[in-house]
Amino acid sequence: MPPNPHSSGDPIADRRGAYAEALASERAYAEAAEVMEQALELVPDWAVGWYSLGRHHEAAGSLEGAIAAWRRSAELDPEGRYGAALKLAAYGVGSAGRATAYVETLFDDYATRFETSLVDRLGYRVPEALAAAVAASGRLTAGRAVDLGCGTGLMGVRVRPHVGRLDGVDLSQAMLAEARRKGIYDSLTRADLFDYLRGEDGIDLVLAADVLNYTGPLAPVLAAVRPVLNPGGCFAFSLETHEGPEAEILRTSLRFAHRPEAALAACRAAGFELLSSRAESLRHDRGEPVAGLLVVLSRG
Numbered sequence: 001m002p003p004n005p006h007s008s009g010d011p012i013a014d015r016r017g018a019y020a021e022a023l024a025s026e027r028a029y030a031e032a033a034e035v036m037e038q039a040l041e042l043v044p045d046w047a048v049g050w051y052s053l054g055r056h057h058e059a060a061g062s063l064e065g066a067i068a069a070w071r072r073s074a075e076l077d078p079e080g081r082y083g084a085a086l087k088l089a090a091y092g093v094g095s096a097g098r099a100t101a102y103v104e105t106l107f108d109d110y111a112t113r114f115e116t117s118l119v120d121r122l123g124y125r126v127p128e129a130l131a132a133a134v135a136a137s138g139r140l141t142a143g144r145a146v147d148l149g150c151g152t153g154l155m156g157v158r159v160r161p162h163v164g165r166l167d168g169v170d171l172s173q174a175m176l177a178e179a180r181r182k183g184i185y186d187s188l189t190r191a192d193l194f195d196y197l198r199g200e201d202g203i204d205l206v207l208a209a210d211v212l213n214y215t216g217p218l219a220p221v222l223a224a225v226r227p228v229l230n231p232g233g234c235f236a237f238s239l240e241t242h243e244g245p246e247a248e249i250l251r252t253s254l255r256f257a258h259r260p261e262a263a264l265a266a267c268r269a270a271g272f273e274l275l276s277s278r279a280e281s282l283r284h285d286r287g288e289p290v291a292g293l294l295v296v297l298s299r300g
């Protein structure tokens with residue numbers, strides 16, 4: 001078996017960490033925090049351990065304890081792989097910074113369970129709904145399509161029969177490995193979508209299914225996509241939405257949510273023509289539907 005990349009390096013601390021997770025899964029959050037604290041006495045520099053302690057405190061309703069633990073985790077994890085700085089920002093402590101290291105770690109861990117967990121258990125249906133929205137706008141048949149944040153290829157499967165060439169890009173090597181197994185992409189590139197787009201042009205269709213909830217404000221994405229599209233090219237994406245006054249917020253789930261009116265105004269301001277926008281439930285989270293928006297734009 002490969003070594004656990006999140007191990008503390010001390011088998012006893014690891015066992016206590018695992019026991020804390022088991023307690024948390026039984027909703028015994030305060031007890032989980034206590035056991036995690038014992039583990040951290042053994043390995044005080046365990047960044048992911050401090051992150052987990054923060055989660056147990058958060059679930060137990062002790063925000064003060066959670067913030068102290070995430071501060072320690074953030075100090076020990078300057079790259080931000082475990083998301084402590086994002087958690088702090090979501091609670092109004094400091095700024096989020098870039099989420100790329102966190103996203104890569106999250107999806108590298110999640111890749112082999114992604115489809116069963118998301119599609120089978122959480123009712124994820126963005127790829128088919130987004131493909132249907134693009135088809136209804138008459139833009140699904142295209143020359144070259146690029147699937148931003150392609151993940152395991154669920155969006156790619158929907159568009160492959162309709163496009164001449166399909167390229168995928170993702171931050172997570174493990175997600176790309178799953179996508180590669182499907183054999184549907186002409187190329188798969190491991191990159192941040194902003195870096196990838198800087199080197200591109202001549203694209204007819206750009207897709208981002210359940211991806212822009214990890215990238216934050218919409219304007220930089222729109223500014224990066226528009227120049228790579230051919231005239232009349234199409235950009236279709238999903239957003240998680242919220243009804244508050246802010247253009248976007250970082251939720252404690254560490255996903256961004258956008259106010260629909262602000263998102264559509266940003267699309268117009270970036271020079272896109274709106275072909276369609278539709279409110280849609282994206283998946284379930286703790287039994288509740290997650291509200292979202294499907295947007296189809298034309299470069300004009």
Ligand SMILES: C[S@@+](CC[C@H](N)C(=O)[O-])C[C@H]1O[C@@H](n2cnc3c(N)ncnc32)[C@H](O)[C@@H]1O
Nearest residue numbers: 107149150151154170171172192193209210214
């Ligand atoms: C929830 S998954 C969705 C995957 C796929 N689009 C689908 O619908 O099944 C989000 C994917 O976006 C990728 N991602 C998030 N931010 C990214 C970025 N800045 N650049 C490239 N990929 C990113 C993640 O690695 C992950 O694979």
